[in-house]
Amino acid sequence: MDNRETILKCALDLFYARGYDGVGVQEIADAAGITKPTLYYYFGSKKGLLEQVLNTYYSKLDEMLGSAVSFKGRVPERLFQIAKAYFAYAAQYRKCYLLMLSLFYSGRESEGFQTVYPLIEKYYNRIVQVFQDSAYELGNMHGRQRQFAVGFIGGLDHYLMMCLRDGPEDETVEISDEQIYGIVHQFMYGIYS
Amino acid sequence: MDNRETILKCALDLFYARGYDGVGVQEIADAAGITKPTLYYYFGSKKGLLEQVLNTYYSKLDEMLGSAVSFKGRVPERLFQIAKAYFAYAAQYRKCYLLMLSLFYSGRESEGFQTVYPLIEKYYNRIVQVFQDSAYELGNMHGRQRQFAVGFIGGLDHYLMMCLRDGPEDETVEISDEQIYGIVHQFMYGIYS
DNA sequence: TCCCTATTATACCAATCGGTATAGGAGCTG
DNA sequence: CAGCTCCTATACCGATTGGTATAATAGGGA
Numbered sequence: 001m002d003n004r005e006t007i008l009k010c011a012l013d014l015f016y017a018r019g020y021d022g023v024g025v026q027e028i029a030d031a032a033g034i035t036k037p038t039l040y041y042y043f044g045s046k047k048g049l050l051e052q053v054l055n056t057y058y059s060k061l062d063e064m065l066g067s068a069v070s071f072k073g074r075v076p077e078r079l080f081q082i083a084k085a086y087f088a089y090a091a092q093y094r095k096c097y098l099l100m101l102s103l104f105y106s107g108r109e110s111e112g113f114q115t116v117y118p119l120i121e122k123y124y125n126r127i128v129q130v131f132q133d134s135a136y137e138l139g140n141m142h143g144r145q146r147q148f149a150v151g152f153i154g155g156l157d158h159y160l161m162m163c164l165r166d167g168p169e170d171e172t173v174e175i176s177d178e179q180i181y182g183i184v185h186q187f188m189y190g191i192y193s
Numbered sequence: 194m195d196n197r198e199t200i201l202k203c204a205l206d207l208f209y210a211r212g213y214d215g216v217g218v219q220e221i222a223d224a225a226g227i228t229k230p231t232l233y234y235y236f237g238s239k240k241g242l243l244e245q246v247l248n249t250y251y252s253k254l255d256e257m258l259g260s261a262v263s264f265k266g267r268v269p270e271r272l273f274q275i276a277k278a279y280f281a282y283a284a285q286y287r288k289c290y291l292l293m294l295s296l297f298y299s300g301r302e303s304e305g306f307q308t309v310y311p312l313i314e315k316y317y318n319r320i321v322q323v324f325q326d327s328a329y330e331l332g333n334m335h336g337r338q339r340q341f342a343v344g345f346i347g348g349l350d351h352y353l354m355m356c357l358r359d360g361p362e363d364e365t366v367e368i369s370d371e372q373i374y375g376i377v378h379q380f381m382y383g384i385y386s
Numbered sequence: 387t388c389c390c391t392a393t394t395a396t397a398c399c400a401a402t403c404g405g406t407a408t409a410g411g412a413g414c415t416g
Numbered sequence: 417c418a419g420c421t422c423c424t425a426t427a428c429c430g431a432t433t434g435g436t437a438t439a440a441t442a443g444g445g446a
Contacts, residue, residue: 017302021214025434035395105298108358109210151379154351155344162343165301186344190382218404228425
């Protein structure tokens, strides 16, 4: 593993554990076993480093979600495929996923939020599109496509955070198809069914 | 407004906008028009200041949720009452609510998370209890009370964040009973109904 | 050999970090 | 008046912040 990759990995670990603002550049350099100029040679600035961390791992989400979104079928099945891809990503790239989540929830004027926002918006719109495309099946949503998308992703995010955050460090958390099905089902049909 | 209150208010504003780690003590003192020793006289440390900010506004949530939780009725009606109280709190104490949310989502090893966690856990357990108490009505939940509670609060939180965060600063965001009813209804019966 | 580019470390910068030692003023009680 | 408590500001602490000027390395092509 070359220096660049080592730095990326250490930065992710530290940002995940203590937050973007809570970690200094020096500390990342120490963890990676290099010095600050090396870090600045590759990333230019602390913000540049965060961008690279996020972009590197976000591209994986984009891929994994891609095939799920284009899956043809009825709405429950499509949402299940999406949730499955989403969960698989979150489980595999757990730290980056949780880091993105925490940045998304952080203050609007913070550098972290501003860096992650464009990425999040991108995949939000993909999910909105899914509901949009399902208008013939779901009936008139009265413009609530966005609300559905927000509710759907919000449910997944919240569930994942609770599952992943408390799990053992550096160990893959298994989420079964039954669990995923249960969550999607609840979203579709409520808790009474 | 005395110095203590001024400091609390300014700290909340700044923490909300740029995060706990993103704001220095000096900046808070400047915003409040006092000096650092005054701040340290009242709060002892930066963490102490955060604790006081959170406790001050959290106690309101505790009150507002209290009567809603003890409301007698069937599950949908109870959840509606809780959601209503929760939304009222979030709208009224918007910055503190969103600050708590962002701290809750931040890294486990950060000071912010550790400060807010005990508070969050407290009201989470109250909601879990509601589902617990409704076992006779919801049937065997197979120990999923916690999952229901997480899903319910997660839905409210996510919805609120999207509503409140983008709204105009220092202006109350109105959330109608119809909206609240819609969200609770979706939680209970899904999006198909 | 010489040069060029890519990569790295030493040593430094001003500014800010959280926090404090010290002392002075205001107001009350005796 | 003295003495006390409450509150506040000046001035400072060592450590760390994000970031950089400079130069030394190493390797490849000519």
